[in-house]
Amino acid sequence: MTALASPARSHHAAPAAETVAPGVVLAVRDMTKLYGPGCPECLRQTGPAVNRTTCPVCGTVVACAEITFDLKAGATLGIVGESGSGKTTVLRCLYGDTGPTTGVATLLTLGQPGRDLFTLDPQDRRRVRNFDIGMVYQTPRQGLRFSISAGGNVAERLLAAEWRQIKRIRDRAAELLDRMEVPLSRMDDMPANFSGGMQQRVQIAKALANEPVILLLDEMTSGLDVSVQAGVLDLVQEIQHESNIAVIVVSHDLGVIRLLSDTAMVMKNGCIVERGVTDQILEDPRHPYTQLLVSSVNS
Template sequence: MSGPREDDQPLLSVRGLGKRYGDRIGCRDVSFDVWPGEVLAIVGESGSGKTTLLNCISTRLEPTTGAVRYRLRDGQERDLYEMSEAERRLLMRTDWGFVHQNPADGLRMSVSAGANVGERLMAVGQRHYGNIRGTAANWLERVEIAEDRIDDRPRDFSGGMRQRLQIARNLVTGPRLVFMDEPTGGLDVSVQARLLDLVRGLVADLGLAAIVVTHDLAVARLLSHRMIVMKDGAVIEAGLTDRVLDDPQAPYTQLLVSSILQV
């Protein structure tokens, strides 16, 4: 997989991030950067803190400690938690995407596939019905959904189709950063493979940065340039994906990799 575009400043910077739930630690002292065009995987077993971390850096959950800074399109770097709620909402509608593990959490199940994609376009100011419908149809085709399904509702789609529709809904506004929470979770192996190929192609074509949370090391290898490995809320290893998977240094990472190889 080709590396990120050359750029002298990170798109997202996380420093000393921590989240506590009373006495329980969700994540602690996490720091990393994400560069334009780069895909970062956050891997670990259930309960490792990876989803808590994702929710903190995507402003869905306020951290207890630390800072998350994002570089806007005008080059200005802002602390996400010093921005107003309205500014963060605008960011989530325009510059960011969020692909949920369960597509029903990221789609409106009661409106058509075309309307699901069109809503994001309307959120960024598009008003011409014909243009919106045409763009939606184009994006359905890009995610391998037949154009004649544009007026069908997601509840009539398979799990794999719903996930592809959710991806189209997120990417139609040309975001610069997409968060993905176990994007292949719950899908059959053959459906997973098609979806991963699709995601990898779109991320490369659009030059997106992405942060992918997964427990599946095969997903991490296929999609990401770099990865961080979490255990008990902390990062225990980080580096280029191929390096971490081919030559893991931390005993826990070695255990994760060897358990996959033995399956």
């Protein structure tokens, strides 16, 4: 986009795959997503320092700005921040639901050369979604097809990943739903007849079906009763311990971030304002916004 040709802030080149630290599966550099025409002032006129997300010059929403991070195999990265801070935007760009305006996200899976998620052709992008990355959306309606059964939702993912034998697909779907504590007697029921917690567990089963390298979890427990939340969080922890899956967990709830993530980033107005080891951030927050977040939980 020409509007960003003269960026207001620094701009780094994309890393060559071999310059990324060992064990990194995803290297994100300077990912920016604008909703609107964009202008040379967008980045300077938005962000935490001025406490706004909409550029006053051109009206563009800077949903996320210059997001840079590495995700390691088997690690869990938390993203926390208030509503509208850009958390979902980061996940949607990575999953390919929408394209960022600028930036690079290099996927480094075993035996494959580094691939920039944002410049894949449509066929390769589909392959990445079908084989490498799983996503659990903020609301079950975004992540599940309500016109087909719970088992059908999982089976659909397996078909996309080129599973062919109906019996094996059905067995695998049953295994995953059972793992997620969805009663097998309900496998052929429609998601609309499930509780919110069960719908989210079906979404997780679906996202895990193809054993992705990276799992993206967007507020998966918001809207659930506290008692149900705990069960879903337990299951995610079990998966983390059993597999080498890398997880990005998005939540506005510091408790969820503390429970699940090793390192965390705090977002405000589309920008990362603080990052580091989760416990350290929570015990000794440096940025005033993080201090506010932490104290509002502790008080």
